[in-house]
Amino acid sequence: NPTSPANYAPGQKYEFNSTWLDNIALDKVGIEFAGINYTLYNSGANVYNFTIYDLGAGTYNYYFWANDTSGNFNKTSLITYTINPINILANLYLNGQQNNISITYPQQLNISANSTSGSLNLTMNGIDINSLNSINQSLSAGLYIIVANFSGNTNYTSTILTYNATIEKAIPTGILSGNGTFSYPKATIVTGK
Numbered sequence: 001n002p003t004s005p006a007n008y009a010p011g012q013k014y015e016f017n018s019t020w021l022d023n024i025a026l027d028k029v030g031i032e033f034a035g036i037n038y039t040l041y042n043s044g045a046n047v048y049n050f051t052i053y054d055l056g057a058g059t060y061n062y063y064f065w066a067n068d069t070s071g072n073f074n075k076t077s078l079i080t081y082t083i084n085p086i087n088i089l090a091n092l093y094l095n096g097q098q099n100n101i102s103i104t105y106p107q108q109l110n111i112s113a114n115s116t117s118g119s120l121n122l123t124m125n126g127i128d129i130n131s132l133n134s135i136n137q138s139l140s141a142g143l144y145i146i147v148a149n150f151s152g153n154t155n156y157t158s159t160i161l162t163y164n165a166t167i168e169k170a171i172p173t174g175i176l177s178g179n180g181t182f183s184y185p186k187a188t189i190v191t192g193k
Contacts, residue, residue, distance in 0.1 A: 087156065
């Protein structure tokens, strides 16, 4: 328990049971799990239990064995137990949103990426920006393609998240006169002493 194939779960409890009947008293009952022998305990009614925690994703071979007080020995055939990797829980945010965004210059862009496991490769238009994760950026107008590539490992599959950030040109503020000339509002110049 859980039945094979199982999905990886950190800290998961795995229980393996076997029932042994012998006309002579049993001496020892065990399991060879992933090449290691463990002695089982009798949980009642000739049922012997083995419990192990926190197995990583992979395939495990095992068999049960027993001997009685007269020296008779028996074992089961080889059994396979499989634990499948699970998807990484990964997030990519553009200004706190998990989708494409459009902003107007000079608004800043904040790209933030995180995951439950694995390493992160964060790029913008194909350029590495790992060092800019969660830092506000002032970018010129244009289209930016942000890719967060989370590598997998034994327990987690890899995941790639992609969003687009469009930064629109700023709309100039000023006054257009009837003669086709453009003037900005007057500014006050302050000088220091």
